[in-house]
Amino acid sequence: MASAMAVGAVGFANGASAADNKEVQMLHWWTSGGEAAALNVLKQDLEKEGYAWKDVPVAGGGGEGAMTALKAMVAAGNPPTASQILGYYAVDYAEAGKLGDITSLADKEGWAKVVPTALQKFTTTDGKWDAVPVNIHSVNWIWLNKAAMDKIGGTQPKTFDEFVALLDKAKTAGIIPLALGGQPWQEATLFDSVVASTGGIDFYKKAFIDLDESALKSDTMKKAFDNLAKLRAYTDPNYAGRDWNLATAMVIKGDALVQVMGDWAKGEFVNANQKADKDFLCYRFPGTDGSVIYNTDMFAMFNVPADRKAAQLALADATMSISFQSAFNVVKGSVPARMDVPDTAFDSCGKKGIADVKAANADGKFVGSMAQNYAQPPAIAGAYHDVVTKFFHGEIKSSDAAVTELDKAINAAK
Numbered sequence: 238m239a240s241a242m243a244v245g246a247v248g249f250a251n252g253a254s255a256a257d258n259k260e261v262q263m264l265h266w267w268t269s270g271g272e273a274a275a276l277n278v279l280k281q282d283l284e285k286e287g288y289a290w291k292d293v294p295v296a297g298g299g300g301e302g303a304m305t306a307l308k309a310m311v312a313a314g315n316p317p318t319a320s321q322i323l324g325y326y327a328v329d330y331a332e333a334g335k336l337g338d339i340t341s342l343a344d345k346e347g348w349a350k351v352v353p354t355a356l357q358k359f360t361t362t363d364g365k366w367d368a369v370p371v372n373i374h375s376v377n378w379i380w381l382n383k384a385a386m387d388k389i390g391g392t393q394p395k396t397f398d399e400f401v402a403l404l405d406k407a408k409t410a411g412i413i414p415l416a417l418g419g420q421p422w423q424e425a426t427l428f429d430s431v432v433a434s435t436g437g438i439d440f441y442k443k444a445f446i447d448l449d450e451s452a453l454k455s456d457t458m459k460k461a462f463d464n465l466a467k468l469r470a471y472t473d474p475n476y477a478g479r480d481w482n483l484a485t486a487m488v489i490k491g492d493a494l495v496q497v498m499g500d501w502a503k504g505e506f507v508n509a510n511q512k513a514d515k516d517f518l519c520y521r522f523p524g525t526d527g528s529v530i531y532n533t534d535m536f537a538m539f540n541v542p543a544d545r546k547a548a549q550l551a552l553a554d555a556t557m558s559i560s561f562q563s564a565f566n567v568v569k570g571s572v573p574a575r576m577d578v579p580d581t582a583f584d585s586c587g588k589k590g591i592a593d594v595k596a597a598n599a600d601g602k603f604v605g606s607m608a609q610n611y612a613q614p615p616a617i618a619g620a621y622h623d624v625v626t627k628f629f630h631g632e633i634k635s636s637d638a639a640v641t642e643l644d645k646a647i648n649a650a651k
C-alpha cells in the first residue's frame with residue numbers, strides 16, 4: 238500500500254496520490270443565508286481544485302448543537318476532515334490528541350508571521366499547527382437600520398446612557414428599539430459588550446480572562462447586570478427563543494432599530510443586498526470603541542486516515558490564501574485572520590473592523606469573547622451563559638443575586 242501510494246504520488250499537487258480520497262467533509266453551523274453564501278466561496282474554491290464537498294451542517298447559532306454532533310463523530314472514531322470550532326473547544330481536542338499536524342504547510346507559507354499571536358494560542362499546540370483561522374469576528378458591534386435612524390433623528394451613541402436614550406427615541410416613535418434573539422448564547426454575547434462598556438476593557442479582562450474574584454463579585458459587575466436589565470425593556474415581547482438571524486431580519490426590514498450582535502450579522506445585511514452607510518450603520522457597542530472582543534472561526538484539522546490527509550491540506554491551504562481570506566470575509570461580515578490582506582474589497586464596516594483589530598492588537602485591547610469560548614474553556618463559558626440567561630429571563634431576580642450566582646457557577650465549573 239505504501240509503495241503504491243508513493244508511485245501514485247507522482248504528478249499530484251500537495252503530495253496527493255491516486256489513492257487519495259478527494260472529498261472534504263466539513264462540520265459547521267453556518268446555516269443562515271449570509272453564512273451559507275460565505276461557505277459557498279470555500280466550496281467553490283475546493284471544487285475548482287477537484288475536491289468534492291461533503292457538508293455536515295448542524296443548525297444552531299453559536300455552535301452548541303454542532304459541538305455535540307462533533308463530539309459524537311470523534312467518539313465514534315469518525316472525525317470530519319475539519320470542523321468549524323471556537324477557541325477552547327479546539328484546545329480540548331488538541332489536548333486529547335485528536336487533532337492532526339499541518340505544521341509543514343504552515344511553515345512553508347509563513348502563517349506564524351501573519352496571524353496575530355493571540356490567535357495562535359488556539360491554532361497551535363506545543364508549537365504545532367492543528368487548526369486554521371478563517372476569520373476574526375468580534376462581538377462588540379451594534380447594527381442599525383439607517384432609515385429608522387433618520388426617522389428618529391438618531392446619532393451615534395458613544396456611551397451606554399446615550400444608547401439607552403437612543404432606544405427611548407425609537408420606542409417613542411413606535412419602532413421596536415432592540416431586536417433580540419432570546420437564546421442563552423445570544424444574551425451572553427450581548428453581556429460581553431455590556432460588561433466591557435460598563436467597566437472598561439481592563440475590567441473585562443480582570444473578570445473574564447483572569448477570573449479575578451474581586452472583579453467577578455464587584456459593584457461594577459453588579460452595575461453591568463443592572464445595565465443588561467435596562468436593555469430588556471426595549472425588546473419586543475416575542476424575543477424568547479428567537480434565532481439571531483431573525484433578529485437581524487427585523488433590523489433589515491426596519492421593524493426594529495438596532496441589533497447588538499457579532500459581525501456575522503453583517504453577512505445577513507450583505508446577503509439581503511443592503512449597503513453599509515446607505516441602508517445600515519455599524520458602530521462599536523457604545524463605550525467599547527478601541528477594543529475588539531473577538532471570536533475567530535477556526536477549522537480544526539482532525540487526525541484523519543492517510544488517504545484523507547491530502548484533502549485536509551488542500552482545505553488548509555485554500556483557507557489561508559490571501560484571496561480567499563478577502564473574498565470569504567467580505568461575504569461573512571468578519572475580517573481576515575491574516576494581517577496582510579488588503580482592505581480594498583471591504584465596505585466601511587469591514588474597513589473599520591480591519592483597522593480596529595490592528596489597533597486593538599497593538600494596544601492590548603484585543604480580548605477573547607467569554608460568551609464565544611475565547612476567554613475560558615467550554616464548562617466555564619457554559620456556566621456564564623446559564624447565569625446571564627437566568628437573570629435576563631427573571632429567574633435570577635436581582636443583580637446582587639446574579640453576581641453571587643456567577644461567581645459560584647464559575648468556581649464550580651473550574
Ligand code: BGC
Pocket residue numbers: 266267272297298299300323374481501532533534609
Ligand atoms: C460564529 C459565527 C456564526 C455565529 C452564528 C458564531 O459563534 O463564530 O461564524 O456566524 O456563531 O451562527
